[in-house]
Amino acid sequence: MHKLNIGQRIGSLDWLFPRRCAMCDEILGREERGCCRDCYLKLSFIEQPFCYCCGKPLEQEEKEYCMDCSKARRSFVANRSLLLYDERTELSIARFKFQNRREYAKFYGKELSDRYKSQILSWQPDVLLPVPIHPNKYRKRGYNQAGLIAQELSAHLGIPVLTDILMRRVETAAQKELNPVERLENLERAFQICENSVKLDKVILVDDIYTTGATLEACSRVLLSYGVQRVYGVTVAAGQGY
Numbered sequence: 001m002h003k004l005n006i007g008q009r010i011g012s013l014d015w016l017f018p019r020r021c022a023m024c025d026e027i028l029g030r031e032e033r034g035c036c037r038d039c040y041l042k043l044s045f046i047e048q049p050f051c052y053c054c055g056k057p058l059e060q061e062e063k064e065y066c067m068d069c070s071k072a073r074r075s076f077v078a079n080r081s082l083l084l085y086d087e088r089t090e091l092s093i094a095r096f097k098f099q100n101r102r103e104y105a106k107f108y109g110k111e112l113s114d115r116y117k118s119q120i121l122s123w124q125p126d127v128l129l130p131v132p133i134h135p136n137k138y139r140k141r142g143y144n145q146a147g148l149i150a151q152e153l154s155a156h157l158g159i160p161v162l163t164d165i166l167m168r169r170v171e172t173a174a175q176k177e178l179n180p181v182e183r184l185e186n187l188e189r190a191f192q193i194c195e196n197s198v199k200l201d202k203v204i205l206v207d208d209i210y211t212t213g214a215t216l217e218a219c220s221r222v223l224l225s226y227g228v229q230r231v232y233g234v235t236v237a238a239g240q241g242y
């Protein structure tokens with residue numbers, strides 16, 4: 001019997017489930033990986049100068065920190081993001097999260113690794129911790145998008161992923177009427193550490209989007225109070241800094 005090699009097998013599956021561009025969702029050409037050529041040229045990678053702490057792009061080169069990071073002390077040491085959260089990135093992440101385009105994680109993970117591998121390894125993290133979603137949301141969606149990104153990063157960097165340390169116990173939807181301090185406190189209460197968790201020294205939180213940094217801050221506070229020494233973050237997209 002003629003045996004198919006792995007490449008051929010994947011090729012045959014492509015016919016049934018064609019691989020799609022992580023940005024425009026069009027079917028990829030044979031030579032294309034993760035993202036089509038046109039989209040790749042238009043990707044809004046976050047370049048220097050960016051905030052030394054949160055990783056958001058800065059307008060002024062002479063600054064080291066964005067306005068938010070200059071004003072408030074962060075509980076995390078640093079965050080790095082791959083793409084600017086522009087219209088294209090927003091669409092990509094929306095499909096990834098809400099339209100079951102789990103395969104996009106491969107592209108995000110590879111690009112994050114290509115760009116930040118040495119930076120991330122220099123942090124010497126024990127583990128990658130995906131920012132958790134509430135169990136109800138997980139049941140509905142079938143996956144945690146942050147978990148998929150963490151798995152891909154893990155494959156490239158050789159850092160294990162732990163999903164049973166940090167849990168989300170409250171769904172935080174109605175936050176609009178709260179001021180930023182209340183919002184953060186509310187968010188902090190939403191996360192908890194599982195009992196009997198192993199002790200960790202340095203961890204990297206993985207998430208899809210960094211906007212105000214409130215989620216990363218809330219998770220970091222919970223982790224620090226539990227004895228973690230240093231918390232870092234890696235996200236696919238980030239909003240514009242100041």
Ligand SMILES: [Zn+2]
Nearest residue numbers: 021024036039
């Ligand atoms: Zn494309």
Ligand SMILES: [Zn+2]
Nearest residue numbers: 051054066069
């Ligand atoms: Zn910043």
